[in-house]
Ligand SMILES: O=C(O)c1ccc(O)c(O)c1
C-alpha cells in the first residue's frame with residue numbers, strides 16, 4: 001500500500017523533513033500546518049519540491065474546532081475553512097483533516113455537528129477537497145470514532161468522511177472491531193501510531209509518547225486488519241508525536257518509520273490471509289533465531305576479559321587462522337575475543353551472532369527492513385557471515401550455527417561436561433535516543449517479541465528495561481535505557497549454568513573476584529523470601545544473588561566490570577523465567593560503588 005508520514009514526526013524545517021521522507025522511501029506526507037506556517041517557502045515552492053522528490057502531499061492538518069458550535073461562531077469557522085481550502089489548492093493537497101472540537105464546542109448534538117460538517121462539505125466540494133473527520137481522544141463532546149462515524153453518516157455528504165487514528169481509538173480502549181461496520185470508501189484517511197502502556201492523561205500521552213508501530217504495546221496488526229477488512233485502500237500514514245524523534249536526526253527517524261510500516265504490513269498480511277483484497281507488502285519469512293551463536297568482545301587488548309573467562313572455566317579453543325581473534329567456549333557458549341589496534345582500550349560487546357535456520361532468508365529480510373549491512377574482512381575459505389548494524393552500532397551476525405569454529409587453530413578440546421551450557425541472555429544498554437528504534441529493530445529484523453517494560457531504580461536514575469525474546473526463550477535480549485547524562489555504561493553477557501554454587505567455588509579457586517554484594521542484601525533476603533539459613537550462608541559467602549517466584553528459583557552472580565563488559569552467571573531452577581529484576585538496584589549500586597572507589601584515585 002502507499003506509505004505516508006506526518007511532518008510532525010520529524011525534527012528540522014519542512015524542507016529538511018521532505019528530503020528525509022523522500023530519501024527513506026515514503027510515497028507521501030501529511031503536511032502539519034505549523035510546519036508550513038513557519039516555512040520561508042511559498043505553498044507553490046513546497047508543492048514543486050515535493051513533486052521533484054516524488055512525494056505526494058496526502059493530507060493537510062489539523063483544522064480545529066469546526067463543529068458543535070453556535071451559529072455565530074460557525075460563521076468564523078466557514079471563513080477560516082475557506083482560507084485553508086484555498087491554500088490547499090495551492091499545495092495540491094486534496095484531503096483536509098478536521099478534528100473533533102476540543103475548545104469551542106457548546107452544543108452536544110449529533111444533528112448540529114452533522115449539519116455543520118455538511119455545510120463545510122459543500123464549501124470543500126467547491127475546491128474539490130475532501131474532509132476527514134477525526135475524533136480526538138480528548139474531544140469536548142466527540143471523543144469516540146463510533147460517534148464521529150455516526151455524525152459523518154448523518155452529514156451524508158460525498159466530501160465528508162472519517163479519519164481513523166489508532167492512537168485515539170486504542171488509548172481509550174475502544175473496540176476497533178466496529179471499524180468493519182464503516183464502508184471502506186467513507187474512511188478518507190488512516191493514521192497509525194503505537195504507544196507504551198502508560199497511566200496518564202490521554203492528551204499528554206498522545207503529544208509526548210507516541211511511538212512507531214512495533215515499538216509500543218498497541219496491537220496494530222489487528223487494528224490495521226479491521227481497517228483493511230472494512231475496505232480502506234488509501235495510504236498507511238504515520239502520525240507520531242514524540243519528544244525524542246522531534247530532536248534527533250530526521251533522516252534516521254524517517255528510515256525507522258518506514259521500517260515500522262514494512263513490519264506492520266507484513267504482520268497484517270500474515271493475519272489476514274485472503275480475507276482482504278489490499279495489496280500488502282511482504283517480508284521474507286525468518287523465524288526467530290534458535291539461539292545465541294557467539295558474542296564478540298573487541299578491544300586493543302582483550303586479556304582482562306579472557307582472564308575472567310578462564311576463571312569461569314571456559315576453554316581456550318584457539319586463534320583464528322587469519323585474524324587476531326581468539327575463541328573461548330564452554331558448552332554452547334562461545335565468546336570471541338577480537339584484538340584490533342583501533343578498537344580502543346575499553347573492551348566492549350561489539351557483535352552478537354545469532355543462530356538462524358536460514359541465514360540467506362534472514363539477511364534478505366534485514367535488507368528489506370533497511371538494516372545497514374556491515375562488511376567484514378574475510379579471507380579465502382572463511383565463512384562469509386552476513387551482518388547488520390543495530391541502532392547503537394552493535395553488529396548483528398546471522399549464522400547457521402558454529403561451522404566457523406573450524407577456522408580456529410591450536411586450542412584445547414572442549415570440556416565434554418561443562419557447568420556453563422549456553423548464553424542465557426545478552427543485556428544491551430541503549431543510548432536514550434536509540435531505545436525505541438532498538439525495540440523495533442530486534443522485533444522486526446530478528447522476529448523477537450517485546451515483553452512489558454519496567455523501570456529499575458539505579459543510583460543515578462531510573463533505568464527503563466524491556467526484554468526482547470523468542471517465544472521459546474532461547475534468545476533473550478534485555479534492553480536497558482541509558483539516561484542522557486550517563487556514559488561509560490557496560491553491556492553484559494549472562495551465562496546459563498547447571499550448578500552455580502559449584503561453579504562459584506571453583507571460579508574463586510581460579511582467582512575470580514565476583515562483584516561484592518552488601519550484607520544488607522542478605523538480611524533483606526531472609527526477611528523477604530524466608531530463605532533458610534544454610535542457603536543464605538552459601539549465598540552470602542559466594543556473593544550470589546537470589547530470587548524466587550511461584551514457578552522456581554534464580555541464583556546469579558556478577559563478575560567485575562572490565563571496560564564496557566561484565567558477565568553474569570545464572571542458574572534457573574524449576575520454571576523461573578525472569579531475570580531477578582528485584583536484584584538490579586543492588587547490582588547497579590554495587591557496580592557504581594566499585595567504579596567510584598577505583599576512580600577516587602584518579603580524581
Ligand atoms: O494533538 C493534537 O492536537 C492532534 C492533532 C491532529 C491529529 O490528527 C491528532 O491525532 C492529534
Ligand SMILES: [Mg+2]
Pocket residue numbers: 134165191239
Ligand atoms: Mg491523528
